[in-house]
Amino acid sequence: MSKPRIAFFDFASCEGCQLEALNFVDEFLALLEHVDIVNFREAMTEADWNIDVAFVEGSVTREQDIARLKNIREHAGKVIALGACACTGGVNAIKNTRPLDDVRSDVYGDKKDWFPTFATRPIDQVVKVDGYIYGCPIDRNDFLKNVQLILMGKKTLRHNDPVCVECKLKENECLLSLGIPCMGPITRGGCGAIDPTYGHPCTGCRGLVDDPNVNGATDVLAKHGLTVDDIKSYMTLYNAFKAEDIDEQ
Amino acid sequence: MSSKNIDLHVHHVTRVEGHGDVLLNVADGKVEHVSLNIVEAPRFFEGMLKGRAHYEVREIVSRICGICACGHSLSSIRASEAALGVEPSHQVVDLRKLVLSAENLSSHYLHIFFLVAPDLFGVDSVIPLATSHKDVVVKALKLKKVANKMSDSIVGRHTHPICMDIKGFSKLPTVEKLKDIQRQLRDSISDIEFMIDVVASVAGNIPDFTRETEYVSLGPINGSKEYPFYDGVIKSSEGITYYPADYKKVTNEFITPDSTAKHTRHKRDSYMVGAMARFNNNYDLLRPEAKAVAEKLGMKAPCHNPFMITIAQLVETVHITHDAIELLDSLINRGIVPEDYSYTPKAGKGAGAVEVPRGILFHNYTYNTHGRIEEADAVIPTTQNLENIDQDMRVLTPTILDKPKEEISLLLQMLVRAYDPCISCSTHQLNVRFA
Numbered sequence: 001m002s003k004p005r006i007a008f009f010d011f012a013s014c015e016g017c018q019l020e021a022l023n024f025v026d027e028f029l030a031l032l033e034h035v036d037i038v039n040f041r042e043a044m045t046e047a048d049w050n051i052d053v054a055f056v057e058g059s060v061t062r063e064q065d066i067a068r069l070k071n072i073r074e075h076a077g078k079v080i081a082l083g084a085c086a087c088t089g090g091v092n093a094i095k096n097t098r099p100l101d102d103v104r105s106d107v108y109g110d111k112k113d114w115f116p117t118f119a120t121r122p123i124d125q126v127v128k129v130d131g132y133i134y135g136c137p138i139d140r141n142d143f144l145k146n147v148q149l150i151l152m153g154k155k156t157l158r159h160n161d162p163v164c165v166e167c168k169l170k171e172n173e174c175l176l177s178l179g180i181p182c183m184g185p186i187t188r189g190g191c192g193a194i195d196p197t198y199g200h201p202c203t204g205c206r207g208l209v210d211d212p213n214v215n216g217a218t219d220v221l222a223k224h225g226l227t228v229d230d231i232k233s234y235m236t237l238y239n240a241f242k243a244e245d246i247d248e249q
Numbered sequence: 250m251s252s253k254n255i256d257l258h259v260h261h262v263t264r265v266e267g268h269g270d271v272l273l274n275v276a277d278g279k280v281e282h283v284s285l286n287i288v289e290a291p292r293f294f295e296g297m298l299k300g301r302a303h304y305e306v307r308e309i310v311s312r313i314c315g316i317c318a319c320g321h322s323l324s325s326i327r328a329s330e331a332a333l334g335v336e337p338s339h340q341v342v343d344l345r346k347l348v349l350s351a352e353n354l355s356s357h358y359l360h361i362f363f364l365v366a367p368d369l370f371g372v373d374s375v376i377p378l379a380t381s382h383k384d385v386v387v388k389a390l391k392l393k394k395v396a397n398k399m400s401d402s403i404v405g406r407h408t409h410p411i412c413m414d415i416k417g418f419s420k421l422p423t424v425e426k427l428k429d430i431q432r433q434l435r436d437s438i439s440d441i442e443f444m445i446d447v448v449a450s451v452a453g454n455i456p457d458f459t460r461e462t463e464y465v466s467l468g469p470i471n472g473s474k475e476y477p478f479y480d481g482v483i484k485s486s487e488g489i490t491y492y493p494a495d496y497k498k499v500t501n502e503f504i505t506p507d508s509t510a511k512h513t514r515h516k517r518d519s520y521m522v523g524a525m526a527r528f529n530n531n532y533d534l535l536r537p538e539a540k541a542v543a544e545k546l547g548m549k550a551p552c553h554n555p556f557m558i559t560i561a562q563l564v565e566t567v568h569i570t571h572d573a574i575e576l577l578d579s580l581i582n583r584g585i586v587p588e589d590y591s592y593t594p595k596a597g598k599g600a601g602a603v604e605v606p607r608g609i610l611f612h613n614y615t616y617n618t619h620g621r622i623e624e625a626d627a628v629i630p631t632t633q634n635l636e637n638i639d640q641d642m643r644v645l646t647p648t649i650l651d652k653p654k655e656e657i658s659l660l661l662q663m664l665v666r667a668y669d670p671c672i673s674c675s676t677h678q679l680n681v682r683f684a
Contacts, residue, residue: 012292016315016408022359023397023407029379029390037376041261041268061292091312094297103296109504117291136312137408198405198412199419203308229621233302237309 004052004151007039008082009072011058011065012092012120016137017083018057027144034151051076053150055133059085059092059120066126073127080150081122081129084136088207089241091136092120096245097236119245131156136205136238139191159190160209163202167193175201181221183234186212205238253278255654261288262662269670271642271661275650283642285635285665287510298614298625303329303415303594306622310612311409313627314671316359318409319352319400320605321612321627323479326415328612331494331599333620335416335592343580344422346479347430348403348413349603350573353478355396355407356606357524357562360669362389362444365559368663369451385447388440395433399573402426417590424585431577434570441567445542448563452546455560456660460644461553462637463487463520465499466527467604469534476527476534476568478604484530486551487516493602496611500628512636513628519636522608523668524561525552539568555641558667562606594620607631607671631670638668 008018018040022028038048054076060069073079084090095103096119104117123129133146133156146156163184167174175182175196182201184193186208195202208214214235221231255275262269262285274282294313298306310325311318323345330337337345362385363375370378379386397407403422405411412419467477468484483491483499491498499520502511514520528535528543532550535543543549543564548557600613608630615624641664649657 014312014315014318016312016318019315020408022363023393032376032379040374091297091309092292094301094309095293098296098299103293117293137315137406194405195411200405200411200414203305229619230302233305237305 003034003036005038005048005050006035006053006055007037007048007051007076008041008055008057009039010041011056011069011085011123012061013058013083013085013090015057017133017135018055020137020140021055021143023140027140031144031147049075053078053080055080055082056086056123057082058123059089060123060126061092061117061120063116063118069123069126078130078150079123079127080131080133080146080156081124082133083138084134084205084207084238086123087132087134088239089120089122090205090238093239093241094236096120096242097240120241121246122241125243125246132158134159134188134206135191139194141192142190157190158210159188159206161189162209163187163189163191163193163196163206165189166191167196169193170197172196175199176220176224179224181224181226181230181234183217185220186214186217203234203237208239253650255650255657257654257658259658259662262665269665271658271665273646273657273661275646278650280643280646280650283646283661284639285642287635294627295625298622301622303333303616303620303622306614306625307414308409310627313629315408316356316671317352317605317607317610319348319404319407319413320603320610322410322413323349324601324603324605324610324612324627325614326413327493327601327603328599328614329415329601329616331601332597332614332616333415333592333594333599334597337416338588340580340583340586340588341417342479343576344403344418345413346576347573347580348400348410349478349605350569350576351396351399351403352407353569353604353606354566355393355400356669357566358389358393358396360606361448361559361562361566362386362392364666364669365663366451368659368666369448369454371454382447385444388443392437392440392444395437398433399430402430414590416592417588419590421585421587424581427577427581427585431574431581434574434577438570441570445545445563445567448560449546452560455554456556456663457554458556458641458645458648458664459553460555460641461551462640463515463517464526464529464551465515465520465522465633466530466609467602468530474534476531476536476572481602483602483609485515485520486526486530489516493611494600494613496600496602496613496628500611500633502628502632510629510632510635512639513633514636519640520633521555521637522630522633523558524565524606524608525555525558526608527604528552528561528564535564536568536571538571539564542567555637555664556667558669562669605630607669608633629671631668634668634670638665638670 081087183204184202187204188206257273259271270286400407464486467481470481500513529551596618598615611628613626
């Protein structure tokens, strides 16, 4: 049986998730025994378009991205969203919270028209997506587990338990109880609660769980001294994307 | 030859971070146009930052780049601290220097052994090398792992560090972890020496090309004897220095229609930043172990061959490794002590400049009285190198026109790769188009 042919592509992103995949070192070499990497611009020159699984990192932010993504979809058996930018829009969607023209002139001044852009969107707003690997960046263990599932033809992990579950299992002291505002209660787990483990509050990089109790979480954050502006900041750090923002264009 | 016509568009240069094209147009043996065009999607970070709070700025700008996330974090923290009037402790500064060392090591290893080495060995990627030169690839991975482990131990992970904030750390590493890093760095020295011999064996394949330019990096501040990465003045090889707050006097950013990344220039048509600029400007401050490697590989300061950037990086890995071992001695002897990292935000303006793998990186912020960003600016090393790459290509291309098209294409791509461009960063955006 021939090995599955996998490929990596990226749109607006920092490419940190692909880099994390390269950073696995030992596991990455082991992975190479089970798959053929056929298209990975960041690491190799040759490129092949006969693809079983395409990992797509980054958000769609321009008209030309749409055609490129659709072309990848056409050539790939499965399309997997890799990391927050592809799954939820990630930090790129912060720009959707301000008028686009303002954002463009902040960066390119009176030359802003040279660089067209539209509201940031996760890739599933453009093509059918077969699986999601969440996080900014992706978590190494979660990535490997998901790759295994994908290669076995199964679904990726949805992670509907919030970060708090893994945080408790790690016996971390609750940051909320220390008076530090944390998004753990409504954020998808699967990261091993790495941020709270390092004393840093969860800021929601893996997206919110299905049907999150946002009002409840807002109350908790307000109780811990956050102002309306602070809460809005927290809620929009990685989760600013709203489907309406696309419709308005 | 004089009637040669070439129409070359390298769509998306490979083995670089991000999307850039090389464009070359030759008519009747004359180069009409050659440039590196940045086609990566712009991300508008400066626009995103407006209105965000002091405690989340570092986390957002880390996301500009997966390779130099720690460098962006540190330049950002330094700018915020300058703006908010916050002074970090000696312990915090030392730990930050280690974080920067880990990132420079990790990124240099990635560039030298995974992105450039295939060119020197004449293959398409590191994957065939894993079979033909397994010991080299395994050692390269091992070295990279040491650097990654170093970041993991201090800031949780290398791509988007977790616990490093304004004034301090949300969690401090234990002395045991520091001792473990130090042991691994000591053990890595023999692997680095092996890799230096490997590079020496293929160094003959590094193209010979010379174009003198201006070199910009950090320079020592107040008579410091440290090869500066974290702290210093802005130093130009034209004999001028500036304080970080005056960075705009050096960068003078301008916009071109072919590129979603901005360009910069100072005293000449262009300037270079990065390992070779640091090597040229601060050679005297390198450790003797690093100078010996430069000598072994035939690199002298000042060096004007951009293809030698890779060698400058290798020299720096030796310097950084020995330096970090020494710094760890000092931290371990003092012990890690808990400190108060609270501060009160206030209105203010401040700039930060640190040396990240690809060169000097500036962040500059204005905060309002609520500790929220009013104005933010970041000038990235690759942005500063883009004009220099174009100028190099204009001088290099006419000298290689007698070569076959494929070879011209490869040499131009190798030139771009030598700079280790980070295109996501520069658009906060790389492809080769032959137009």
